[in-house]
Amino acid sequence: MPELHIRREHRLGLKAARVAAHRWTQEAEREWGMQCRTEPGSREDQIHFERSGVSGCLTVGGERFDLQVKLGFMLGPLAGRIEAQIRQSLDELLGQG
Numbered sequence: 001m002p003e004l005h006i007r008r009e010h011r012l013g014l015k016a017a018r019v020a021a022h023r024w025t026q027e028a029e030r031e032w033g034m035q036c037r038t039e040p041g042s043r044e045d046q047i048h049f050e051r052s053g054v055s056g057c058l059t060v061g062g063e064r065f066d067l068q069v070k071l072g073f074m075l076g077p078l079a080g081r082i083e084a085q086i087r088q089s090l091d092e093l094l095g096q097g
Contacts, residue, residue: 001073006090010064010065010095014044014060014062017060017065024047055069055070
């Protein structure tokens, strides 16, 4: 299974990063059909997401987002396009795009 690893540095701080991550979660659920579950922490949160053919985790910290995505066999050929779309989405979300 192809795996994507995307890291985005930011200067939002944890509180604003959590707000941005909540917007990302809403987009993932609405536009990509993901089921998301957030595990809040004192220094960072983890958002686990999945749907048929895709699973992963977004780690949200005060200085960066770390995203790990596992793609199923059927989505493997689209990995480049999916990664580009995720990068663009995160950049826009973090005010970097």
